[in-house]
Amino acid sequence: MRHLLSTQDLGLSDAVRILDTAEEMAAVGEREVKKLPALRGRTVVNLFFEDSTRTRISFEAAAKRLSADVINFAAKGSSVSKGESLKDTAQTLAAMGADAVVIRHWASGAPHRLAATDWIDAAVINAGDGTHEHPTQALLDAFTMRRHWSRLAGTPSAGADLTGMRIAIAGDVLHSRVARSNVWLLRTLGAHVTLVAPPTLLPIGVDAWPCEVSYDLDATLAKGVDAMMMLRVQGERMNASFFPTAREYSRRWGFDDNRLRALDSLGLKDTIIMHPGPMNRGLEISSAAADSPRSTVLAQVRNGVSIRMAALYLLLSGDTREPAAPAIAAH
Ligand code: CP
Numbered sequence: 001m002r003h004l005l006s007t008q009d010l011g012l013s014d015a016v017r018i019l020d021t022a023e024e025m026a027a028v029g030e031r032e033v034k035k036l037p038a039l040r041g042r043t044v045v046n047l048f049f050e051d052s053t054r055t056r057i058s059f060e061a062a063a064k065r066l067s068a069d070v071i072n073f074a075a076k077g078s079s080v081s082k083g084e085s086l087k088d089t090a091q092t093l094a095a096m097g098a099d100a101v102v103i104r105h106w107a108s109g110a111p112h113r114l115a116a117t118d119w120i121d122a123a124v125i126n127a128g129d130g131t132h133e134h135p136t137q138a139l140l141d142a143f144t145m146r147r148h149w150s151r152l153a154g155t156p157s158a159g160a161d162l163t164g165m166r167i168a169i170a171g172d173v174l175h176s177r178v179a180r181s182n183v184w185l186l187r188t189l190g191a192h193v194t195l196v197a198p199p200t201l202l203p204i205g206v207d208a209w210p211c212e213v214s215y216d217l218d219a220t221l222a223k224g225v226d227a228m229m230m231l232r233v234q235g236e237r238m239n240a241s242f243f244p245t246a247r248e249y250s251r252r253w254g255f256d257d258n259r260l261r262a263l264d265s266l267g268l269k270d271t272i273i274m275h276p277g278p279m280n281r282g283l284e285i286s287s288a289a290a291d292s293p294r295s296t297v298l299a300q301v302r303n304g305v306s307i308r309m310a311a312l313y314l315l316l317s318g319d320t321r322e323p324a325a326p327a328i329a330a331h
Contacts, residue, residue, distance in 0.1 A: 003115040003124040004311050007135045007185035012161065015188055019143050020158050021310035022303070029065070029306065039068035042316050045098040047090065048127070049075040049105045054277055054301055055127045055136070059102045062308035068316075071096060086110060087119050094120035099316055101125070108132035123315040131175045131237065137276050138181035140307040142189055144300050145227055148272055163190030168220050170196040170253055171231030171284050174203050175238065178276045179231055183211050196220050198244055198253060217253055221266060229274040230255050230285045250283055260289045272296050 001014065010018070028036060044063040048056050056072070063070045073093060075081075080089060090101065100123040103111045108130030115124040128134040142162065149165065150157040167186055173179045173195050186193050193211035195202070206213055214220050221228070233249065250256060255273060263271050273285070273294045281287050290297055 001314060003111075003126075004135055004315065005111050005115060005124065005126045006133045007138050007181045007188070008133075010135075010185065010188060012188055015139070015142070015185060016159060016161060018139055018307070018310050018314065019146060021314060022139070022143050022306040023147075023157050025065075025309040025313070026303070026306040035065055035067055037067050038313055039063065039066040039316055042068045042099040043071065043097050044068045044100045044102060044312060045071045045073060045093045045096075045122075046127075047073050047093060047101050047103045049080070049086075049103075049110070050128065052104055052127070054304060055104065055134075058301070058304040059125075059127065059308050059312075061305050062312055063100075065305070066309055066312060068099075068312065071098070086113070087117075090114055090120050094122055098122045100312060102127045104128045106130055125311060125315070128177050130177065131180075132177050133181045134177040134276075135181050135185075136304070136307055136311055137178050138185040139311070140300055140304040141178075141182055141229065141274060141276070142185055143303045143307055144274070144296050145272070147303070148296065148299075149226070152270060161189045162186060165191040165226045166194075166224055167191050167227045167229065168194045168196055168217075168225045169229045169231065170217055170220075170255070172201045172233045172238075173197045173206070173231065174201045175234040176231045182229065183209050187211065194220050194225075196253065198249070200244075217255075217259070218262075221259065221262065221268070224266070224268060225271055227272050227274055228255060229276075230279075230289075232276070232278060233280055233284050246283055254284050254286070255289045256286045257288045260286065260292060260294075263294070274300060276300065 046056055046059055060070050102125045103114060104127040110129050111124050111126035126133055126135055146157050146160055150160055169179050169182060183193050187210040194214055195211055196214045196217050199215060273289050275285055275297050279285055279290055281290060
């Protein structure tokens with residue numbers, strides 16, 4: 001693996017290797033080891049052309065826990081405002097010695113462009129491109145589900161896939177890079193995925209994706225789901241014609257207090273509620289649902305550091321065919 005651009009590029013063994021490596025990283029963290037020397041002398045550049053809280057900070061934390069040096073770049077306040085191009089910006093940062101570039105960009109395909117050219121000689125990680133993909137978000141979501149269900153079953157996470165699990169992803173699919181990356185990865189891991197959205201918030205061509213599509217959240221819940229993933233309504237990427245009224249959206253596609261209560265009457269006692277963040281509380285998810293014991297929102301954030309450690313480690317440490325554990329020595 002030279003770059004991490006899309007979950008469509010990951011076969012089952014690649015995906016399980018990343019999840020298993022993240023498991024090793026989490027286990028080291030749980031032993032309260034703050035830093036590993038694995039990437040000492042390497043430099044990770046966080047190149048963010050769009051705002052981020054979770055992804056940027058967790059990549060920074062992940063790189064530092066592996067002892068890499070980190071350069072943070074935000075387009076706001078940089079020479080991008082003077083018209084500097086992606087190529088010139090990337091090459092400027094690469095000239096300072098980047099071994100990996102973590103890029104978030106408003107343009108779908110920007111990370112692929114960076115990886116496909118000879119502009120820079122560094123591993124490229126897609127941290128979210130336009131409405132296209134967000135592969136490390138999907139990996140941390142899968143990691144969270146796998147950990148949760150393995151613990152419930154009393155079986156080890158390592159080596160496990162998600163065969164047979166029923167996962168519904170609901171909301172603004174049209175603008176969601178999280179949904180796209182999740183559909184491909186979850187399918188590769190053997191899960192059954194249903195997308196639920198208003199017709200105006202589904203992309204053209206969704207019928208060809210490897211999942212079911214529904215307009216009806218209650219009908220989907222009634223069939224049974226093991227994980228209910230709510231998507232952020234991306235108001236900044238849409239105009240009013242896309243959108244039912246906020247009240248109608250919340251009533252028909254939001255995970256509100258009534259739907260939270262309904263999980264019990266539907267016999268779904270172990271169903272988890274997920275959200276990648278940031279959340280629009282009261283629109284796609286109620287506070288009661290976001291803060292309930294079923295919610296994995298903060299576990300997802302925590303697990304993001306382990307997944308990003310795994311991605312950086314596998315891309316920068318050389319041989320991706322070897323398991324991580326023997327190569328990692330704590331200070
Ligand atoms: N989930 C996610 O990508 O959050 P940020 O935009 O805060 O990074």
